[in-house]
Amino acid sequence: MRNAALSVAVFMIPAALFADPLPSWGTSASKDRIIEFVEAVTDPNGVDYVTPAERVAVFDNDGTLWAEQPVYFQLTFALDRLAELAEADPSILTTPTLEAAAKGDLQAVAEGGHDALIEVLNTTHSGASVEEFQSTVAEWLDTARHPDTGLTYDQMTYQPMVELLRYLRDEGFSTYIVSGGGLHFMRVFAEDAYGIPPEQVLGTYADTTYETANGSPVITKAPGIAFIDDKEGKPVNIERTIGRRPILAVGNSDGDFAMLEWTTAGDGPRLGVLIHHTDAEREWAYDRESPIGKLVDGLDKGPGLGWVIVDMANDWNRIYTGGE
Template sequence: MKAVLLSGLLSVSAVFAYADPLPSWQDADSKARIIDFVRSVTDPQGMDYVTPADRIAVFDNDGTLWAEQPVYFQLIFAMDRLSEMAEADPTILSSPVLEAAAKRDVQAIAEGGHDALIEVINASHSGTSVDAFQVAVEEWLNTAQHPETGLNYDAMTYQPMVELLRYLRDEGFRTYIVSGGGLHFMRVFAEEAYGIPPEQVLGTYSASTYETLDGKPAIVKSPGIAFIDDKEGKPINIERTIGRRPIFAAGNSDGDFAMLEWTTAGDGPRLGVLIHHTDAAREWAYDRESPIGKLVDGLDKGPDMGWVIVDMAEDWKRVYTGSD
């Protein structure tokens, strides 16, 4: 009886030991390279073993962990919020840019460039406490739907990447978001969507003040951007905030190039992963000419630096967490 029980336990252990950690990935080179890397750095008997304290993995968000087309989801939130605010106080629409944003005219904002984007963010994000702002983000996520997919925005996270995050944590990694998106915006959903707690979310943040609102102390979001967590800002923010150079980094655009370059330039085993949006049928296909998620340097230089270039159409069995 004991022998039968022991045999059964061993069989169950064998199943779990060989269970596929990335079931939404095709059994192709990208998946194999990621798994081989993780196994090599977590094998205490191997030459490439990395202690758990140094198993740091960083991920971009827009276009890497969730979708980013036709525009960044935070901009859609900003336009929706501005439209709602204008219903209560029309005088808030004090410029043609803000009038266009309230009408959700993305083209007009794009033509205005960086200055127009900042104007929209300032008007829709500032003058409120962080707590009140995050309540507004949560309410929006619970109700707003993407105009093309009909899915809630937080249902458009990528199932293969959610699995990758879970797999890395199961193997002793700490996973961080390092994104150009707004810090307070992403912290609302990151833990539920990705299993990443707020303190492990790095992003762009606005100026802020410490004030008393309705008799209670509060952190208030002010106009102006204090730090942009994009391009070279990403490794700077990682070093400043985490204090360790990651050994694994994933992104999807040239805004992530410096983060992957800095990560993989360190000593010892390291891996960079780029998500290449090639799937026009299930998502969108874009790279070199796209105003959102432009990818040129990563495609041209990444392979020579040993990065894994994930072909979304070929490497993923499934795209969104919220759809089959």
């Protein structure tokens, strides 16, 4: 009788309670560590319980939540935008750098270094209101295709990471993007792609101005970079903007090292996670020698700091949200 009653009781428990919160993650130590951490900090009877207000999780974007090869997607947008603007008005190509960039010559832009990149960004990202700029980004995301996958860029978000974000929010976490990417660029797609609202997106931002045009107030994107949200800038921006030290940080490159280091150095239960790009067949394999997403310190020091190193090839059953 007792066994029968137990069977009925189990049958009556909602199936969702038995569901795998991370179905696109394969069976692995990485997945186990993440789930064990979440269960520990959300168990009100456990010694590692963390109140919902303190459950802050921060994520890099490029290479962590979506792909970043062969170049950062925002740079691809800038080159496409420059070509479009130049077709309408060739006079904007006032330097050899802009002429080369309008032709898609990435090597020339790379050889010009920081100054060349800023020149391209100033030409393509400034002079418009924030709303006008974001409308242009939205149109590009709807139509542009990645040269290797043929997917739209927002289809190249990582399904396992979308699941992780959802799982964390279901467990009372607040999830933030903290990325070197442009603030106004990422806010266009972050909510639809990841469920992260604009006010929880931290990124690099340019100068802006407030003015009244035709009787209406407008915030306009101005030339110049006001703040770069990368490396040591990430924890600085988190402290300034969020006001709480996260208990979970996820990145993929040495640009994220300081963010993970600061997160995991705090008191109480904490976890750092690095996404290691090891899957040359379904995505790209790169780390130490890559000019984009370079990962050296994270691989060398992360394990000793207790960080989880996710092996993309072995730990993920699926890569992209689109195309599969």
